[in-house]
Amino acid sequence: MTIYLGVILLALAWAAVTGSFTFPNLVFGLVLGSLTLYLVREQRGPFRSAFRxxxxxxxxxxxxxxxxxxxxxxxxxxxxxxxxxxxxxxxxxxxxxxxxxxxxxxxxxxxxxxxxxxxxxxxxxxxxxxxxxxxxxxxxxxxxxxxxxxxxxxxxx
Amino acid sequence: MISGEDFLSYCVTAALALLSLSFLLTVLRVLRGPTLPDRILALDMLVAIAIGFIAVLGIKTGYAFHVDIAIALGLVGFLATVAFARFVLSRKAKDFDSPKGVKSRAKRGK
Amino acid sequence: MIEPLLDYVAGILIVIGAIFALVASVGLLRLPDLYTRMHAASKAGTLGSCVMLIALAVQSQDLAISTRALAGVIFFLLTVPISSHLLAKAAHASGYRMWDKSVRDDIEGFVQKTKKITRN
Structure with a gap:
């Protein structure tokens, strides 16, 4: 669950930095975010937490x-x-x-x-x-x- | 009552003057040291002031590119400080590096 | 008309930011040792640049630029404490002493005796 949250946050950060919230750009951000998290998969410790x-x-x-x-x-x-x-x-x-x-x-x-x-x-x-x-x-x-x-x-x- | 544009341009001038002054004061700290971490801290501060400069210039000229420069500069400054901190960690403090009136760890007898 | 109002707000914000940057650099000069100087640089300095970036976001009236400036603010708020924490830790671990009028150091265990903690 938290991994999806991470990807979504990275996609939003990408959209904010590039300055366009269009659909293709958000999808590109999702792809980039997943790729980034895939790169650091071995450094990532277990992350489990509630979020209110x-x-x-x-x-x-x-x-x-x-x-x-x-x-x-x-x-x-x-x-x-x-x-x-x-x-x-x-x-x-x-x-x-x-x-x-x-x-x-x-x-x-x-x-x-x-x-x-x-x-x-x-x-x-x-x-x-x-x-x-x-x-x-x-x-x-x-x-x-x-x-x-x-x-x-x-x-x- | 002055118009918004005039007010903004006065503010831009004032802010640029204040930022230049703080830039000079920070450079003075870089020159005075006295220790390596002090200089690193002052250089970090210079990056922060430069980001402020870029933001003010972005308002003055209205070019959108300035924000990207500010973000890139922030990233480079952060990485530089982290690298410097690693360097400080790998290198023990020398006695001549200590500021005046500050005892070195060996002399504290602990 | 909102444009002149935005100009006023942005003008006030950049002057406030510049004053905080100036205060941070004065603190950098006046405070006695590395650790106290770090307080000035990491708080007043950060707030100064962030306020000026927010002014840019307010004044640009372009969503693309505003989001970029705000992303810069968040990025700055995330990285500054990390770098100053790392620098403080490195300086303390490699033996740069605090000001001689410092009242207490729990890492070294002086003033108040605490259990000696081993650090790497």
Whole structure:
């Protein structure tokens, strides 16, 4: 099932990049998408997940809001005359355990206020996050837990 | 009340000026370093600014090709940064590479 | 008439995008170490280019160009965190130190003692 979703997404991406949503172009996109997925068939791990469009949309909206907020915070920090920095790396205990969800969470964390994902421990239990203000890591952990991670669990489980 | 076209052309001029300034500041970071990853990061930033330039020029001239150039540049910039990161990973940090006041891993005694 | 309105929106958007790009480059110059600079480049820089591409999509009034610009935005949002994450990981793993006023590093286990985790 998910493989068809992948092909359809690739076809839509093809149509968007070439800029024409005509029927022949979409069919060509489907052919190209299948060919692409055929090429990476050995690299693809098992991918099994639920997909709730409404929750995914709410995750996307939260993400856009946080991106704007984070750029604004960085902007304020950078132009303030005395930068008050307490940077550090804290370990975030992951609740999600599939590769796909970890990747998504790491990407979202990178683009949100004050945090940047640096590394994942080998056993995939800890995500190391660099924070620009690391004076209170517990609060940052709680933010991620109740924000993005909960939304990801809701959207893909 | 100024017309939309006039307003847009003022905005294009202002945006081009701001982008040029940020391009220069980023080049300064490339020159100053002090470490290799700093330079890579600044080069990545240059690609992002160049994409912004292309978008503004696309609005100014109205040519459709500019979007394709921006997408291609984004792809090349991404691949270049990934390749550079692999290079950094394969090459250990040297002491003369460390920024001022920053201890090397060996000296931390851990 | 919607055309002049679109011109106003696009004009405001490109100026906002350019200001974010400028802020990102000022941050790149002012912040003390690689990891904090990465915050400026990956957030403000990304938002700057994305906002300018969105302005192009708004202003072109041509579906083909708009979808291409939006595809570029999505592509950019997908790739920037990956490349900055990879660069941060590579820099940390090969021993580029953080700023000496950094308060904590759970990977190295300083400040708060955590179980030493082996990394490759």
């Amino acid at each position: 469009p409404g929750k995914v949309l709410s995750l996307a909206l939260l993400f856009v809001k946080e991106l704007i907020l984070s750029a604004w915070r960085v902007a304020r920090l950078v132009v303030s005359p005395r930068m008050d920095l307490r940077p550090g790396i804290f370990a975030y205990p992951l609740k999600v355990d599939r590769d796909f969800e970890i990747t998504l969470l790491a990407n979202l964390i990178t683009l949100t206020p004050g945090t940047l994902s640096v590394d994942v421990s080998d056993d995939k239990r800890l995500l190391y996050v660099h924070a620009i203000d690391c004076s209170d890591p517990e609060a940052a952990i709680k933010d991620i837990e109740t924000g993005f991670e909960r939304k990801i669990l809701e959207a893909f489980r």
